[in-house]
Amino acid sequence: MTAVATEDKPKAAGGGSRMPGWARVLLWTTVGFLAVSITSYQTGVLALTSSGTVEAAVRLGVPILFAALGGLWAERAGVINIGLEGMMILGTWGGAWAGYQWGPLAGLIAAAVFGALGGLVHAIATVSFGVNHIVSGVAINLLGAGATKYLSTLLFEPISHNPRESPPVPKFDTYSMQPLSTWLGQLEDVQRVIISDFAGILGGLVSGVSPTTMLAYLLVPVSYLVLWRSPFGLRLRSCGENPVAAESLGVNVYRYKYLALIASGALAGLGGAALVLNQGSSGYLENQTNNRGYIGLAAMIFGNWRPGGLLGGSALFGYSDGLQLRSGETSVHALFYGATLLLVVVAAVQLWRRNWFASGASLVAAAAMYSVYWYTDELPEELTAYTPHLVTLVVLAAASQRLRPPAANGMQYRRGVD
Structure with a gap:
């Protein structure tokens, strides 16, 4: 049978080679981890990378x-x-x-x-x-x-x-993966930047x-x-x-x-x-x-x-849900600092690509995020309760430019009718 389900693969601007998808995912995952890790220690909100938060995020x-x-x-x-x-x-x-x-x-x-x-x-x-x-x-x-x-x-x-x-x-x-879970818990308690954060995240993934x-x-x-x-x-x-x-x-x-x-x-x-x-x-x-x-x-x-992409989306929404349930207003407020760091990185990437408008917009958004963090001590409980839903809206708005749904998705098909 001839393949009829093809998917367009966008080419890089200027005909250059693109970074493989798995490499982009790994790179941005690393950037996100570093941003959350730095935020955890700069704000003192250790729950951002604790094993308890990650365990709740997985469950949710x-x-x-x-x-x-x-x-x-x-x-x-x-x-x-x-x-x-x-x-x-x-x-x-x-x-x-x-x-x-x-x-x-x-x-x-x-x-x-x-x-x-x-x-x-x-x-x-x-x-x-x-x-x-x-x-x-x-x-x-x-x-x-x-x-x-x-x-x-x-x-x-x-x-x-x-x-x-x-x-x-x-x-x-x-079930918990022993003795790895216990060892990671001990490493998390040491509270060393990046190392303890990684131990907390991995510990939450292999516990409960x-x-x-x-x-x-x-x-x-x-x-x-x-x-x-x-x-x-x-x-x-x-x-x-x-x-x-x-x-x-x-x-x-x-x-x-x-x-x-x-x-x-x-x-x-x-x-x-x-x-x-x-x-x-x-x-x-x-x-x-x-x-x-x-x-x-x-x-x-x-x-x-795509299966891999939706796994990342589910993890993001589960994390936002678990974070607000475990730590409430304080942790959600600290995320504005982390969002500022991520937006600065995005602005730098867009600047390197010579996409001036996107770079400027990212910097403006970063300034807005940091202003919210700087001028407020915590967010209203009524707002943090809807953190997963707000994250959903923001993420979909940010991802809307690169989406490629199936070509006939939502079409009414009748056999024998073109």
């Missing part, structure tokens, strides 16, 4: 990562899926219902099944009946919230005596890890291998790039869109299970997804519809 980022992977599968097949939030809600209820009766593993499977049912409904509406993708996604979100509210009243209220929550649900155990966390990070390379390194993935992505050409080459576009949306719903449902079955949660709570489905969609867009 896992549901977002599952939702982002769900969005990736759907949109690579050409279907916009803003119904991820509703599919996550279905997953939280299904995970709590089965987990309460048969244990966390059964809850994980049930969450995937309930989420997949939401994906199936979205597929029937958009693929078979040609309903607008946005309209169908909004309907799925409303359906998920309404259905779980009814089911909770019917099945949970007689046990928990509260229609808004389930009885306590058994949780997955967590649950099976859902392992599964989420395993599914990132699995999604890449399936979507980019298999005939199945090539056919599925061709449906999101040029479904007419794919159909002419023998690809059953409807079938692949259905499979992609069912997988998308299952992944979003697993994100709901992560909220219910991980340590720190009592079970199902009404509205506990707290818009994480939308944030997962934003992480996928920030990652430019």
Whole structure:
């Protein structure tokens, strides 16, 4: 079969060679780490790189990562899926219902099944009946919230005596990599600049890890291998790039869109299970997804519809969420200092590229960030509670110029119609 799912690779200005993608990611990750490390010691807010903050960030980022992977599968097949939030809600209820009766593993499977049912409904509406993708996604979100509210009243209220929550649900155990975790903790306590910061971040990554966390990070390379390194993935992505050409080459576009949306719903449902079955949660709570489905969609867009990119986006949003929960206003306020350092680096890079406008804009933004840090002692609690959502808006605005969605994403496809 001839490949029809091609992706444009931008060339460097002037015809020069570009730095490989993995090298750019490594470079900017290093710059970000150094900025946060310097900020931690200049402001005295050690929680910025503590193992506790990173452990919380990983736990909070896992549901977002599952939702982002769900969005990736759907949109690579050409279907916009803003119904991820509703599919996550279905997953939280299904995970709590089965987990309460048969244990966390059964809850994980049930969450995937309930989420997949939401994906199936979205597929029937958009693929078979040609309903607008946005309209169908909004309907799925409303359906998920309404259905779980009814089911909770019917099945949970007689046990928990509260229609808004389930009885306590058994949780997955967590694991730490010993003796590495202990050694990193000792190194973190020494409080040496950069070294202790690195130890704190790495210690948080290898401590308190649950099976859902392992599964989420395993599914990132699995999604890449399936979507980019298999005939199945090539056919599925061709449906999101040029479904007419794919159909002419023998690809059953409807079938692949259905499979992609069912997988998308299952992944979003697993994100709901992560909220219910991980340590720190009592079970199902009404509205506990707290818009994480939308944030997962934003992480996928920030990652430019690529598994590695959405992993970085999920980590960023999880970190902002974990930071404000662990340390509150003080840590979020200190991040303005770190943002100033990053913007100065961006300004220098743009200046080297002779992009005068971007360099000037970065310097102006850096001055604004530093002014907020200098003239305020802490931020209002009402503002810090929405830190993940504000980060979502800022990141999407910054990344909007380099995004390249699948060419046929959101288009209504009808077989035999060009």
